[in-house]
Amino acid sequence: MKVLVTGGAGFLGQRLTHQLLAIGHLCDRNGVARPIDQLVLADVVTANDFGDPRVHVVTGDIADRALLGQLIDADTTSIFHLAAIVSSQAEADFDLGLRVNLDVTRQLLEHCRRLGHLPKVVFTSSVAVYGGPLPELVLDSTALNPQSSYGAAKAAAELLVNEFSRRGFVDGRVLRLPTISVRPGKPNKAASSFASGIIREPLHGETSVCAVTPQLRVWLLSPRRAIEGLILGHNLPAANFGTSRIVNLPGLSVTVAEMVAALGRVAGQETVSRITFTPDPAVENIVKSWPGAWDMTRAKALGFQVDPDFDSMIRTYLEDEAAR
Amino acid sequence: MKVLVTGGAGFLGQRLTHQLLAIGHLCDRNGVARPIDQLVLADVVTANDFGDPRVHVVTGDIADRALLGQLIDADTTSIFHLAAIVSSQAEADFDLGLRVNLDVTRQLLEHCRRLGHLPKVVFTSSVAVYGGPLPELVLDSTALNPQSSYGAAKAAAELLVNEFSRRGFVDGRVLRLPTISVRPGKPNKAASSFASGIIREPLHGETSVCAVTPQLRVWLLSPRRAIEGLILGHNLPAANFGTSRIVNLPGLSVTVAEMVAALGRVAGQETVSRITFTPDPAVENIVKSWPGAWDMTRAKALGFQVDPDFDSMIRTYLEDEAAR
Numbered sequence: 255m256k257v258l259v260t261g262g263a264g265f266l267g268q269r270l271t272h273q274l275l276a277i278g279h280l281c282d283r284n285g286v287a288r289p290i291d292q293l294v295l296a297d298v299v300t301a302n303d304f305g306d307p308r309v310h311v312v313t314g315d316i317a318d319r320a321l322l323g324q325l326i327d328a329d330t331t332s333i334f335h336l337a338a339i340v341s342s343q344a345e346a347d348f349d350l351g352l353r354v355n356l357d358v359t360r361q362l363l364e365h366c367r368r369l370g371h372l373p374k375v376v377f378t379s380s381v382a383v384y385g386g387p388l389p390e391l392v393l394d395s396t397a398l399n400p401q402s403s404y405g406a407a408k409a410a411a412e413l414l415v416n417e418f419s420r421r422g423f424v425d426g427r428v429l430r431l432p433t434i435s436v437r438p439g440k441p442n443k444a445a446s447s448f449a450s451g452i453i454r455e456p457l458h459g460e461t462s463v464c465a466v467t468p469q470l471r472v473w474l475l476s477p478r479r480a481i482e483g484l485i486l487g488h489n490l491p492a493a494n495f496g497t498s499r500i501v502n503l504p505g506l507s508v509t510v511a512e513m514v515a516a517l518g519r520v521a522g523q524e525t526v527s528r529i530t531f532t533p534d535p536a537v538e539n540i541v542k543s544w545p546g547a548w549d550m551t552r553a554k555a556l557g558f559q560v561d562p563d564f565d566s567m568i569r570t571y572l573e574d575e576a577a578r
Numbered sequence: 579m580k581v582l583v584t585g586g587a588g589f590l591g592q593r594l595t596h597q598l599l600a601i602g603h604l605c606d607r608n609g610v611a612r613p614i615d616q617l618v619l620a621d622v623v624t625a626n627d628f629g630d631p632r633v634h635v636v637t638g639d640i641a642d643r644a645l646l647g648q649l650i651d652a653d654t655t656s657i658f659h660l661a662a663i664v665s666s667q668a669e670a671d672f673d674l675g676l677r678v679n680l681d682v683t684r685q686l687l688e689h690c691r692r693l694g695h696l697p698k699v700v701f702t703s704s705v706a707v708y709g710g711p712l713p714e715l716v717l718d719s720t721a722l723n724p725q726s727s728y729g730a731a732k733a734a735a736e737l738l739v740n741e742f743s744r745r746g747f748v749d750g751r752v753l754r755l756p757t758i759s760v761r762p763g764k765p766n767k768a769a770s771s772f773a774s775g776i777i778r779e780p781l782h783g784e785t786s787v788c789a790v791t792p793q794l795r796v797w798l799l800s801p802r803r804a805i806e807g808l809i810l811g812h813n814l815p816a817a818n819f820g821t822s823r824i825v826n827l828p829g830l831s832v833t834v835a836e837m838v839a840a841l842g843r844v845a846g847q848e849t850v851s852r853i854t855f856t857p858d859p860a861v862e863n864i865v866k867s868w869p870g871a872w873d874m875t876r877a878k879a880l881g882f883q884v885d886p887d888f889d890s891m892i893r894t895y896l897e898d899e900a901a902r
Contacts, residue, residue: 348745386821395713395721398737399822406741410734413722417730421672497710498723 255280255290256329260316260362261337262295265437266378266480268302270334271295273481275306280332281489283374283425288331296325297337317358322365326373332488333375335362340444341382341540344404355407360414367423375415376488379430379500381473383409385543392548394502401543402445412500419492419499427495429487432475432505433544435513436571438578445540449474452510453517453568456528465534468511471546475505476567477574483558494556504560506567507547516564520572579604579614580653584640584686585661586619589761590702590804592626594658595619597805599630604656605813607698607749612655620649621661641682643689650689650697656812657699659686664768665706665864668728679731684738691747699739700812703754703824705797707733709867716872718826725867726769740823743816751819753811756799756829757868759837760895762902769864773798776834777841777892780852789858792835795870799829800891801898807882818880828884830891831871840888844896 257274261267271293274280279287295301296312303309314321316337326333337354344351359377366373382405383398400406412428419426437450448465449472455462475483483503495501508516518526550560561567581598585591595617598604603611619625620636627633638645640661650657661678668675683701690697706729707722724730736752743750761774772789773796779786799807807827819825832840842850874884885891 389719397717397719397721400737400741401744401821403741403745406737406744410737413724413730413734413737417724417727420725420730421727497725 255282255288255331256292256294257290257332257334258294258296258325258330259334259336260296262311263297263299263301264336265439266434266477266484267295267297267334267336269477269481270336270484271301271309272304273485275304275308277485280485282331283372283492285491294325296321316362317353319361322361326362326365326369328369328371330371330373333362333366333373334484334488335359335375335377338378339404340442341402341404342445342537343443344407345402345536345540348403351403352407355404356411359411363414363418363424367418372422372425374488375424375426376484377411377415377426377428378484379408379412379428380405381430381432381544382540383412383430384545388545390547392502392545394549394552402540416499425492426499427487427490428500429483430500430502431480431483432473432503434477434480435474436567437477438571438575445537446472448537449513452513452529453571456517456525457521457572459528461528461530464510464529464531465537466510466541467533467538468514468531469509470538470542471507471509472541473505473507473545473547474561474564474567475503476561476570478570479504479559479561486557490556501553501556501558502548502550504550504553504558505548506561506564508564513564516568520565520568579606579612579655580616580618581614581656581658582618582620582649582654583658583660584620586635587621587623587625588660589763590758590801590808591619591621591658591660593801593805594660594808595625595633596628597809599628599632601809604809606655607696607816609815618649620645640686641677643685646685646689650686650693652693652695654695654697657686657690657697658808658812659683659699659701662702663728664766665726665728666769666771666861667767668731669726669864672727675727676731679728680735683735687738687742687748691742696746696749698812699748699750700808701735701739701750701752702808703732703736703752704729705754705756705868706864707736707754708869712869714871716826716869718873718876726864736824743823749816750823751811751814752824753807754824754826755804755807756797756827758801758804759798760891761801762895762899769861770796772861773837776837776853777895780841780849781845781896783852785852785854788834788853788855789861790834790865791857791862792838792855793833794862794866795831795833796837796865797829797831797869797871798885798888798891799827800885800894802894803828803883803885810881814880825877825880825882826872826874828874828877828882829872830885830888832888837888840892844889844892
């Protein structure tokens with residue numbers, strides 16, 4: 255298998271690469287596990303190659319069509335298309351967001367179509383495709399109504415992945431991810447950045463300013479479950495998806511206050527005291543337009559796993575950090 | 579008001595023009611009725627100018643960016659974007675469908691954004707954005723799952739009109755039209771062409787082959803109500819739309835067998851005997867993926883009107899034909 259990971263230098267891209275190298279194989283279109291011979295990591299910043307000869311790092315902008323042509327050839331069996339402009343950045347730079355989140359996805363699909371070799375394309379989407387008045391529990395049958403430029407571009411791109419799959423141009427799979435928590439590293443330009451920051455920074459002895467109110471309900475997924483989800487989403491037979499290639503991955507519904515309480519249980523009240531609340535309406539308006547929970551029936555039937563509680567999500571973050 | 583109608587030579591474009599010339603005014607963004615000074619009709623084929631000095635006919639392909647730049651300037655207050663590649667044609671020519679149904683819409687929105695004058699943009703969408711397993715009555719909150727290239731491109735374009743409106747780049751309104759019946763003229767490349775053909779051809783003494791089974795349920799709107807809907811959709815204040823600019827226009831839910839029975843009541847059994855049924859799976863698969871009915875609560879609250887029954891839709895067709 256020759257695998258391309260766009261956004262390969264990003265947090266999820268690097269975690270996925272690490273896991274794929276460890277597993278060493280992916281399922282082809284006939285459901286047969288085949289060794290991963292090559293793993294191409296493409297990103298605007300240079301990705302870590304883990305010192306593994308299977309990894310090829312390509313640094314460049316995939317909005318550049320010529321580069322896209324080099325990244326995907328007739329041997330490319332699998333594409334994890336993770337490259338994206340995150341929510342607050344897409345809101346601030348409308349053109350950049352639409353170009354990367356929609357146009358690059360379209361170009362990737364068109365390129366695969368021209369090659370005609372029907373690769374698997376795993377595309378990550380988001381809670382942000384939902385918005386407006388929503389039921390307490392969002393269903394697979396609930397209409398999208400994105401209230402951010404990020405969500406709108408992701409929603410339009412989802413339609414294209416689905417349609418290019420229906421037409422037999424690619425074998426696409428769209429995985430809608432809950433907000434990932436706890437992310438390692440530094441805050442990013444996602445409106446949901448607080449959902450990791452309020453845990454991560456206090457655990458490392460730093461202060462954290464939470465940009466949303468404690469009452470806000472969020473829908474979370476741990477990095478481990480997210481990576482498992484990406485790999486399962488790739489390996490599932492196309493027929494399992496039915497008339498839609500889009501899956502709402504399982505999540506955990508918690509309020510910010512409950513996240514903070516879990517942090518107290520895991521790490522003590524001194525850690526919690528490093529959090530201050532200074533709601534930012536620009537951030538809160540985006541985040542509160544997202545669902546606080548969605549129905550997991552379909553995802554669970556497809557085999558996707560769920561995190562049991564937020565305490566364990568904090569603990570796995572600490573384990574993962576200790577292992578690094 | 580300077581008004582642009584794309585697809586201005588088409589059936590709806592011509593009907594709309596005729597009606598706009600008769601009314602003579604449209605509401606501006608402040609809800610004030612203002613005279614229509616100029617009506618630009620753009621299409622790949624040359625539109626009828628009705629001998630009216632307000633009408634300017636432009637023949638050309640709006641996929642040509644230079645032409646789009648000529649059609650829309652800072653004086654353009656209103657755009658009815660009706661130009662489209664219909665369903666069976668978009669299924670047969672994927673690139674053409676995506677270019678006209680999605681890319682042209684995007685270019686039009688981008689052009690308006692650059693001009694910065696926030697025109698009203700009325701965009702027509704379709705039952706075809708729905709698909710897959712559907713409830714008997716589709717709700718505004720029902721997820722889209724298009725099963726045709728036409729529906730997928732329209733759904734993606736809807737998202738863009740909504741998002742460009744949310745960002746304040748245009749004042750967009752997306753009107754999802756039921757299948758229009760009874761259309762005058764000749765059969766077209768829409769999968770729904772039968773929904774007019776089985777009435778129109780027999781009424782004119784010609785035979786008609788129906789490409790779907792009599793049991794199929796369709797969701798219909800008369801040309802008169804469609805034109806009224808386009809004008810109301812333009813004139814409504816932006817605030818009335820809430821968090822979504824998309825409206826499912828009212829329709830009438832009938833089976834093909836009920837349409838034929840209505841034809842018998844209006845025009846007699848000899849007329850009905852000119853219809854033969856030869857289902858075409860390619861057509862039926864597209865049409866049966868569309869909803870047979872959707873909830874009209876929102877549309878009615880916004881003031882959109884409904885046809886009372888199919889008999890009257892046949893009679894208004896005969897009246898309109900007699901008037902020509």
